[in-house]
Amino acid sequence: MILNASGCLDALEAPEVARSLDAFVTKTVTPLPREGNRPVRIAETEAGMLNSIGLENPGIEGLLRDKLPRLTELGVPLWVSVGGFAAADYAELCAALDGHEEVTTIELNLSCPNVEEAPESAAEIVAAARERTGKLLYAKLSPAAADLPDVARSVQAAGADGLSLVNTIHGLALDERTLAPRLGHELGGYSGAALKPIALAAVYQCYRATGLPIVGMGGIMTGRDALEFLAAGARAIALGTVLFADPHAPSRVRRELADELAAHGLASTEDAFGLAHRAGPVRVA
Numbered sequence: 001m002i003l004n005a006s007g008c009l010d011a012l013e014a015p016e017v018a019r020s021l022d023a024f025v026t027k028t029v030t031p032l033p034r035e036g037n038r039p040v041r042i043a044e045t046e047a048g049m050l051n052s053i054g055l056e057n058p059g060i061e062g063l064l065r066d067k068l069p070r071l072t073e074l075g076v077p078l079w080v081s082v083g084g085f086a087a088a089d090y091a092e093l094c095a096a097l098d099g100h101e102e103v104t105t106i107e108l109n110l111s112c113p114n115v116e117e118a119p120e121s122a123a124e125i126v127a128a129a130r131e132r133t134g135k136l137l138y139a140k141l142s143p144a145a146a147d148l149p150d151v152a153r154s155v156q157a158a159g160a161d162g163l164s165l166v167n168t169i170h171g172l173a174l175d176e177r178t179l180a181p182r183l184g185h186e187l188g189g190y191s192g193a194a195l196k197p198i199a200l201a202a203v204y205q206c207y208r209a210t211g212l213p214i215v216g217m218g219g220i221m222t223g224r225d226a227l228e229f230l231a232a233g234a235r236a237i238a239l240g241t242v243l244f245a246d247p248h249a250p251s252r253v254r255r256e257l258a259d260e261l262a263a264h265g266l267a268s269t270e271d272a273f274g275l276a277h278r279a280g281p282v283r284v285a
């Protein structure tokens with residue numbers, strides 16, 4: 001299953017790309033509209049990208065009124081990513097979405113590096129959200145947590161149905177000449193190919209810790225990358241930064257993944273799932 005990573009695809013601007021996905025994930029929506037952080041909000045680095053968008057979005061009312069009807073017309077299962085500044089925000093957003101049949105899954109963005117965090121723990125937020133919706137709930141976590149498997153276990157106990165791993169991690173880029181921070185917000189979220197080993201470790205560890213379904217993301221550029229996430233324990237993968245360079249990445253990665261499966265003598269993604277846990281480390285003679 002191939003999804004987009006939240007915030008990395010505008011489905012209404014690129015409907016044909018959205019239709020090539022198995023589900024479309026919205027940019028994170030908050031209770032009230034947000035303008036986001038001041039520019040500059042994107043910076044390329046030697047090996048990856050920094051962004052400090054700061055959850056620019058039309059607010060839940062704007063999403064439900066203006067965007068959801070048009071997104072529904074795409075005919076692709078819809079996931080809505082929600083974010084807030086307190087557990088009550090997440091609970092309110094879940095309640096607002098609960099009656100909308102076209103939304104299959106709610107992704108709780110518990111890990112945006114560009115805005116202030118809620119005072120409650122991830123588990124407390126999941127518990128508050130769980131009380132207000134019967135929809136599938138995925139908890140999106142940061143790889144920067146001190147003990148990520150422990151956080152994963154705690155959100156599972158609080159009622160999460162799955163995990164989205166991983167969000168970006170703090171990074172800083174300095175201007176070549178002035179050495180001042182290049183982003184208006186100074187620090188940004190670091191994404192792209194350099195995140196892959198960190199994300200793979202998160203998927204590997206959290207699969208072991210919980211057995212929950214996982215959407216793996218972080219630096220997936222090719223079908224080979226996708227295969228590795230499946231082997232580490234992801235049930236689905238999401239494409240983020242790659243979409244900015246190659247908007248047609250979903251169909252390309254799907255083709256490449258099919259080739260990779262065949263090259264490894266695997267009949268389906270199901271056969272690749274969790275392989276890294278069964279294979280054990282490679283021993284060099």
Ligand SMILES: Cc1cc2nc3c(=O)[nH]c(=O)nc-3n(C[C@H](O)[C@H](O)[C@H](O)COP(=O)(O)O)c2cc1C
Nearest residue numbers: 005006007028051109166167191192218219240241
């Ligand atoms: C420009 C940009 C905007 C993003 N916006 C969001 C967002 O609104 N909500 C969210 O949960 N993650 C957001 N992310 C994080 C991605 O969904 C993803 O977790 C991260 O970029 C790692 O995947 P990648 O290396 O394939 O990009 C954003 C990432 C980028 C690059």
